[in-house]
Amino acid sequence: MSDMKRLSTTPATHPIHPAETPGVLVKPGAEPVLKATNITKWFGENHVLRGASITVWPGETVCILGRSGSGKSTFLRSLNFLEDPTDGSVEVDGVVVSADPFHTEGGERAERIREVRMRAGMVFQEFNLFPHLSVIENCVEAPVHVKGMDRKEAEAIAEKYLAKVGLAEKRDEYPSRLSGGQRQRVAIARALTMQPKVLLFDEPTSALDPTLVGEVLKVMADLAHEGRTMIVVTHEMDFAHEAADRVYYMDKGEFAEVGPPEQVIDAPKDPRTKEFLSRFRTLGAKK
Amino acid sequence: MHEEAEVLAKSVAADEGRRSRNWQTRFRLVWGGIVFLLIAFILISLNVEISFIQTAAPFILQGVGLTLLVSAVSILFATIFAIAGALGRLSRSALLNGIASFYVSFFRGTPLILQLLFWYLALPQVGIVLDPILCAIAALAINYGAYMTEIFRAGIQAVPLGQREAAAALGMAPRTAFLRIVAPQAFRIIVPAIGNDFVAMLKDSALASTVGLQEILWRARNVGAKEFKTLQTFMIAGVVYWVLTIVFTAVQNRIESRLSAGDRNKEAKG
Numbered sequence: 001m002s003d004m005k006r007l008s009t010t011p012a013t014h015p016i017h018p019a020e021t022p023g024v025l026v027k028p029g030a031e032p033v034l035k036a037t038n039i040t041k042w043f044g045e046n047h048v049l050r051g052a053s054i055t056v057w058p059g060e061t062v063c064i065l066g067r068s069g070s071g072k073s074t075f076l077r078s079l080n081f082l083e084d085p086t087d088g089s090v091e092v093d094g095v096v097v098s099a100d101p102f103h104t105e106g107g108e109r110a111e112r113i114r115e116v117r118m119r120a121g122m123v124f125q126e127f128n129l130f131p132h133l134s135v136i137e138n139c140v141e142a143p144v145h146v147k148g149m150d151r152k153e154a155e156a157i158a159e160k161y162l163a164k165v166g167l168a169e170k171r172d173e174y175p176s177r178l179s180g181g182q183r184q185r186v187a188i189a190r191a192l193t194m195q196p197k198v199l200l201f202d203e204p205t206s207a208l209d210p211t212l213v214g215e216v217l218k219v220m221a222d223l224a225h226e227g228r229t230m231i232v233v234t235h236e237m238d239f240a241h242e243a244a245d246r247v248y249y250m251d252k253g254e255f256a257e258v259g260p261p262e263q264v265i266d267a268p269k270d271p272r273t274k275e276f277l278s279r280f281r282t283l284g285a286k287k
Numbered sequence: 288m289h290e291e292a293e294v295l296a297k298s299v300a301a302d303e304g305r306r307s308r309n310w311q312t313r314f315r316l317v318w319g320g321i322v323f324l325l326i327a328f329i330l331i332s333l334n335v336e337i338s339f340i341q342t343a344a345p346f347i348l349q350g351v352g353l354t355l356l357v358s359a360v361s362i363l364f365a366t367i368f369a370i371a372g373a374l375g376r377l378s379r380s381a382l383l384n385g386i387a388s389f390y391v392s393f394f395r396g397t398p399l400i401l402q403l404l405f406w407y408l409a410l411p412q413v414g415i416v417l418d419p420i421l422c423a424i425a426a427l428a429i430n431y432g433a434y435m436t437e438i439f440r441a442g443i444q445a446v447p448l449g450q451r452e453a454a455a456a457l458g459m460a461p462r463t464a465f466l467r468i469v470a471p472q473a474f475r476i477i478v479p480a481i482g483n484d485f486v487a488m489l490k491d492s493a494l495a496s497t498v499g500l501q502e503i504l505w506r507a508r509n510v511g512a513k514e515f516k517t518l519q520t521f522m523i524a525g526v527v528y529w530v531l532t533i534v535f536t537a538v539q540n541r542i543e544s545r546l547s548a549g550d551r552n553k554e555a556k557g
Contacts (some may be wrong), residue, residue: 082452118458132471142457205448
């Protein structure tokens, strides 16, 4: 692939897939809260993302499925620029950031990336809680030191969300004293305390003991049902089926199929989705 | 069957306990034996005059304060140099990284005593005359700072990438993320190493005797040389250094275990 091709300009218009229709909890006439357009990523000679686009309205939960190595995590991490995409652009709550193939450091673009990150909270597979801070300190760290929020006010918000994830009584505990499921729920409360417009989940239950997956999925389902805007990369079919307004199936760096879970999971049309799900069922049946 | 197994397990455990206590006893006997033989050898073959030791020992002990002062000030400056050095080594700026890596390479690549003598004997040639204590502190701080730079750099890099990513994802600017998330975690990794280096510096500060600083070794050499009794005075100096390192190693172990106790409470993989 020539360099010219790699530096191709982002299309001016954001393509909306025919299956991308606002979910049930979206207020009529609402504008999309997140638009990712033509996200492309090269790792050296490896074409990881081949121009993937997504549209998410406020109040929706969308799930991204796909086998490992399909690029779904890279796509999610491109949405808040933890991975700098080679091409494409992301718009979150009106803040637009385009790919910068020259990786310019600092400056006005870095500030806009921070704006995007403040609006898009992220929950990681490995939790990434700050081990030197207590649960409540983990939650208020960014609101106080990034947003400049008053500590008391931030603590009140954090306590509200800790109660929501069922960990109000752990507020002064340190992360190492918590189980994996509790850590992930703290991580969710930490992301929520920033009061983001959209939550990004990167395989939030993949690092968990099977017995602890349920408590995290329950919190996530509750958030989905109360109208939080969420983008979830996951292997949990039951969760996707139950909580998602829309499911995206990613294959080799592009979305092979988009639609409601009843279609993509139960009656996939695309042969790639079909094959993935058939393997999934065979494995699932053996359990 | 069950009870038999339990009886057997108990007798095995008791046997192991006995063996470990025996080993401890023998270990202590070896230490005691060596110390006894040493003292006996000194008393028999060197006809030690208690009166001489009574005058020499206090004179040598007066150097302890200076040794501790030089070591403490030097470790403080070494820590500052090491922080600057580590940040330079981790910097993407070619200028800063170049300066830092030259600093590490040069000051680790030349003898400490050469550096010390340079400050004391070479600088006067260009008109800069430094007090011996300043020479000692400059030499020790700059040399140790170079070694500690690499330790600090490793400590900073030991903080998992996920911590930086989590900080970035929350909207923290790189500087905020470093100061509030990475540095406090790196600090816990680094503190035991600073303690280690302080103990090593207590001994290396003896090099300052070569530039006339009246610390422990200088005093032992001078008071001994007058009466041709350096064997006795060096023995005393050796014991003084030894006791100092034992004391500060114990202090350091305590700090370390307190830190790792904090780790057990606070740390783990987050």
